[in-house]
Amino acid sequence: MYALCDCNNFFVSCERVFRPDLEGRPVVVLSGNDGCVVSRSNEAKALGIKMGVPLYQIKGLVDKQGVVCFSSNFSLYGDLSDRVMSILRQKTARFEQYSIDEGFINLDHVPEAEQKAYCERIVLEIRQGVGIPVSMGIAATKTLAKVASKYAKRYPGYHGVCVIRTEEQRQKALENFEIGDVWGIGRKAKAKLESAGIKTALQLTERSSIFAQRLLNKPGLMTWRELRGDDAIDITQLEIKQSITISRTFAHALTDLTLLEEQIANFCAHCARQLRLQHSVCQQMVIYAHTSSFRTDQEQHYLSELVTLPVATANTQELVCHALAALRRAYRRGAPYKKAGVILMKIIRETAVVPDLFDEKDREKEARLQRALDHIDDRHGKRSVILGAQMRSDTTVYRTDHKSPLYTTDLRDIIRVRAH
DNA sequence: TCTGGGGTCCTAGGACCC
């Protein structure tokens, strides 16, 4: 049996940990640039605020109903996520984190009769220890555990934990579960299934495996098996990320090459640091920038350059150098670039680098410099030392009008909160 | 006026091999 532990309205719950006065009030957390709603309290959901809706479209409702908005504060969410996950990890060696706010515990070490009470204690421990409300679903497969956790969330009577164990429970749970809410069934699959007359999860399980595979291919077959109680999905994570990307939308489009270069240099430096943190290097990099896809009144321009590196590297200076050269090649003068990004690909362990016989760089020396710079950042805070290319101007290009303080990671904020 | 960000997996099709 698996237990899925899922944090309720995670980003909003994180904000409320430090603002208990916001319990019971409608609260939303916004995406980057304060663009869209990405997390909603139950009260905000009750007002009809949909996931992913642009803020400007609900401005009236927000003002009228006194909805509290927060810009996203990922260092806060990441920090609280770590605390929740470390509690779960303590429970069993067989814990798999699935996302920032959920993870699966293998329950095989707990007697069946005690599993529900065991999970109820975990819900309480996380609520009291971290301040985050969570829901848990127990079942024989991960997909069914996800279903169970949604019931746990939907009905307060479950006290945060719902179990799907017997065949009768499985049938009843799936009968009342919309097909589009099943883990792995997205927009396209939902439409296909509905036109085949399938509206609930149970109806899918009543069709043949051939039907599921023909309509939805391999992923759909896996979902079909899991819903029938056959443990089929393995989410064991890879030891290193296969790709690392940073991208941002700007508050106002950038036309100036210098400003764009500064952004790309920063994205690149940030990606490279993450690459080094997982002791890996990359062999390819894509840099891209494009105009606003929502502006039908102006000409669209999409630039994208693939850079193949002579020797796999995680060196910030080297990557920034290649990235800026690529940007200058593809940049179109006058185009209003609304979004830009960097993607690192073909990532391998740093111990697997194949050296180039004709390489003229002293890579050992450059690596020592890089380690020294990382050490300074670790000790004195991010961006203590940066490249000149990362700060060509002092122009602000992002909007974060509603950002909460860095309660858990910035000492000044911790002192401020305690004083308060 | 204003519309997010970071990932993984799968598949079809092309290039290439014998």
Place this chain on the structure above:
DNA sequence: TCTGGGGTCCTAGGACCC
């Protein structure tokens, strides 16, 4: 007019997740 068969590898794009 007729124009093989089987296999691997790589890539771009799509679908999905949170």
